[in-house]
Amino acid sequence: MTTSSEPGDSRLDPGLNAIMSERRQLINLAYRLLGSLADAEDVVQETYARWYAMSRERQEAIEFPGAWLTKVAGRICLDVLGSARARRERYVGEWIPEPLPDRTEWISGRPDGATADPADRITLDESVNMAFLVVLESMTPAERVAFILHDVFRYPFAEVAEIVGRTPAACRQLASSARRRVRESQPSATPAARRAGIVRDFKEAWEAKDIEALIGLLAPDATGVGDGGGLVAAVLRPVEGDEQIARALVDIADKAPGLAILERTVNGQPGLVAQQDGVTVVVMAFDIAGDRIKHIWAVRNPEKLRPWTTC
Template identity: 70%
Template sequence: MTDRQDPALHVLTAERRQLTSLAYRLTGSLADAEDVVQETYARWYAMPRPRRDGIASPGAWLTTVASRICLDLLGSARARRERYVGQWLPEPVPGGTAWISGRWRGGVADPADPADPAERVTLDESVSMAFLVVLDAMTPAERVAFVLHDVFGYPFADVARVVGRTPAACRQLASSARRRVRPARERPVTPAARHAEVVRAFRRAWEAGDIGALVGLLAPDATATGDGGGLVTAAPRPVEGAERVARFFAERAGAVSGVTMLERVVNGQPGLVARKDGATVAVLAFAIADDRVRHIWAVLNPEKLRPWAAD
């Protein structure tokens, strides 16, 4: 299909990255996000040509439809999670900081964004594993209202059309979601360089099987969560406490031969990638505060490691 056949084609193509970025934050899965975008475009081209030509802002239409598909998907995802083997974690993505800049309203960039900065979440922050884990604890309506308004800057009138509630109700949904996020956001932000140093020190202590060094790098209430999806071995429940987490990792330091630990950007923050025979077997994301590791999220489910097939 060419621009002559569909004048909106260049707009649709430009929106794909934006839609994938939005859908990933709403679903926590890059695979689901890609399916959402594909379904959104399928619905666009399923409309009669005169109806498509009558849509003033294709970008706004696409965002609304994609958000509604995500809302439906989040409802069914809860049932799927009940059947999931072990702990479920969001799908990690390489990098993340380059995903979309600027604010968007009705499909048009809005750099001014007059909304209260206290209610805003940066796009880089919104793709971190820690943030996605908090989002996953929200109700579908809370998550959609919060991401659309606080992350992407859509006014509540537009959010209401997606969620099917009043603007006032959507404001309450976002406020409730904001209360869930607040504890994590109130912790001091660790600069990326220092974050990387702590992760590097953790890698070295882990490879050496040094329990004492690992304990020194972990917060007293540190937790480690693994997601194997029933396809590979992972701890069925989170490991809690610095001593237990340290021993858990130290005991596995020499358990798997031929594994190389690489320092990589995971969801916009320094993390670790485990490679064996050229294949990625695990991706680890870290939450760090006061120079100590508070949380470790290890994704081992091979179905979630598809984006990590090559560096």
């Protein structure tokens, strides 16, 4: 990125602080749109590159720089979603959105590592939990962008239309269709403390290799989905059924006797992290309905686990 002033020198560029303060919002937006922190960071970098490629006169002519940055980032995400769709169809195994680490343990609520700059952290709320992101993956790029911009970030449909390249009425329809998908996929809410307790019981049953206890925590029609990548072999098909999942988990424990299972927050929800020799090898997110686990997403792709190496 080349400008007439250095990026860190706000004395030479009085508007720089205001422009850079949009970074957190842009990362939040791009992550929800793409389901990948790495891709989101690339989009934000490209957005700023386009801003600084403009002359100072053109920059000063833009009345609301934040709105301009959002519009550009949204359009880049729309393009990325189109190409990502084709890439993910060729992905070996199931595609799972990249899990977000959180440095606060959900048991104690205390930091267990170095504190990150709040401006660089994704806001962990219901719009980034894994079940929500998986539903987003089933949407068309236009549906996803219209829905996230309007329902999550509260942009009016007139502004959404400029990004998506459709009429406000068409964007309203896209968001409505996406909203219906989300509503149909949402299980009945389970209190946060109860979710944490179920995941903790699951961890203890897994460590004890107690198949009956694991079955008791899983819904009869539960589904376990794992991905792969790099040197990690992909799980080509979801594992379906409580007993099948329980036996697969015990088989993993038998093959990896040194596996350490840690309780961690994964995308704002109670989850588990498995480490071998101090290296994170699996991050697990859960979808819980009532008192049973309905879905388990086990992320094993080393590329997606890089942010977890410092957790």
